[in-house]
Amino acid sequence: MTSTLGERTGLLPSATWRAAAAAHRARADALTAVRREARAAGRKHAIEDFLFTYYPTRISHLRRWHPGAGVVLAGAAAGRWYTRVLGGVTLDVEAFLAERGDTVRYVRTLVAATASRPGTFGCFGLHEWAMVYRDKEAGRDHRHPLPLRLGHTGTDAVVESHPVRCSHFDAYRFFTPEARDRNALRPTRATQPALEQPGCLHANMDLYKWCLKLGPAVPGELLLDTFELARDIRYTDMAASPYDVSAYGVEPVAIETPEGKAEYVRRQRGFADRSAALRDRLLTACDALRP
Template sequence: MPPIHTTLTEAEARERAAAHEARLRPVLDPYLAARRRGVKQPVMDFLFEYYTFRPGRLLRWRPGLGIAVQGDEARRWLREPGFVETPEGVTVDPARFPAHRIPSLRWVVTLLERTAARRPHLGCYGLHEWAMLYRTACPRHAHVPLRVKPEALARLVESHPITCTHFDAFRFFTEAARPLNRFQPTRETIHELEQPGCLHANMDLYRWAYKFYPWVGSDLIADAFLLAYRIRMLDMQASPYDLRAYGLEPIPIETPEGRRHYRQRQAQFYQEAQPLRQRLLQTLRTLLELAVINAPETTERVA
């Protein structure tokens, strides 16, 4: 029997689903309308290209581990992987978590634990976006103008220490910029380098949440998505791109005032991300414990 700590009536579940959709629509509807027109949006495109959870799945509410829902509407979820019917209602069953994914789940739990335990580093100033444009004629967002000239961009990259610890940001550095970084992250060193002040590490809470949907519920996934959305805006505001046409005023990290502003915002996001990381960790630890009980023999594999 799956462990259940909360039972919702059909009406209560419907209210939660409506509230879930209502908080996401103001962010998603303009993006979806622009996408239908074929208009690129460098902030939101990242959240659905680099991250792969589709908008339709993000809008669809599911309760997550430990919550049972009564009623005919919930019974339709039985056609989806992971759900079972119990005397309390329909719920997601950790016994149905695929055994071959347990090593990946364990890898993510370890990553989140080690990241949470480290002190935040708040002095990167978003220079990773500048390093992705250093000494190159092929910017990643070619349709967006730059707000600084290439010579000024190069001077900033060369005159400030780059301390990027996040592999999935570092791998987009230009070849000329990589030797300038204090760290040389690889896939193999992610557990050793990931730290909780990093904007991308905190955006990635969204990835680690939806990766284990529907065992991770939609409310937690939405919290992680909305945090990632706000962090992504800061990421782009501090970049060399001119995004005023998209309603984003630059944060000029090339100035002392801009760097102070960036560091303050980065610290705020660190404070917001830590309790979210702990909530996700608690859910994934429970899922891992219950999944291993039901499938004790697995072949190790990283995420």
């Protein structure tokens, strides 16, 4: 069960917030254990590295606990983004908005728009397949140094035998040139707030990105909850991809079969449910910054 100690207003005694910060660091270490072990051994991890490269951050950033806006930390030292008030230090909302106000407004608009729509289910993760479509005949290397589970010909056949309906710009922009015209939509950065929908695995992973962009304005518990969701989604994203991820102990979600499609949608709906609660909390964090 996740604590929401930091997601409230008021004064936190020194012993209370220090214990919360220590628990946060321990949880961050547990969530990043696979990544840390791989790095210590000098190995790349095709599944978990994505969480630190596509979403560029460091484990040290995940270990850093923040209480969010409106919380006063008794006995704390003032640092970046924090200011002294009666009883301790708190997030300097005015200074934060002066520098990152545009980001706050964009994130709130996008997240609220996404939350307002029904989820769309049935894309079956074909975005990953579209990213390697016809790579071999074009002489391109695919994005991950992993074998393709069905080979190049089998992978291309899956793309050609399914409708592709990707609404997420940051997935679509990695489609191969040959795959782009197969997509039913033409998402752009400008249309992202109009197209994002809560059934999309990548839109739900991006809750972690938006928390990272809002930095100390996001309570630490929410940051780690969105990271944990993104990590769980990433494993499904790769299990349902054309890549053979058996080397990581991951069973494929064979979306080219009826059974695999059903499993993908089951997981997709579960992630949508989890993301809905996190979107509400992220909107609350954004609203706490309003004067």
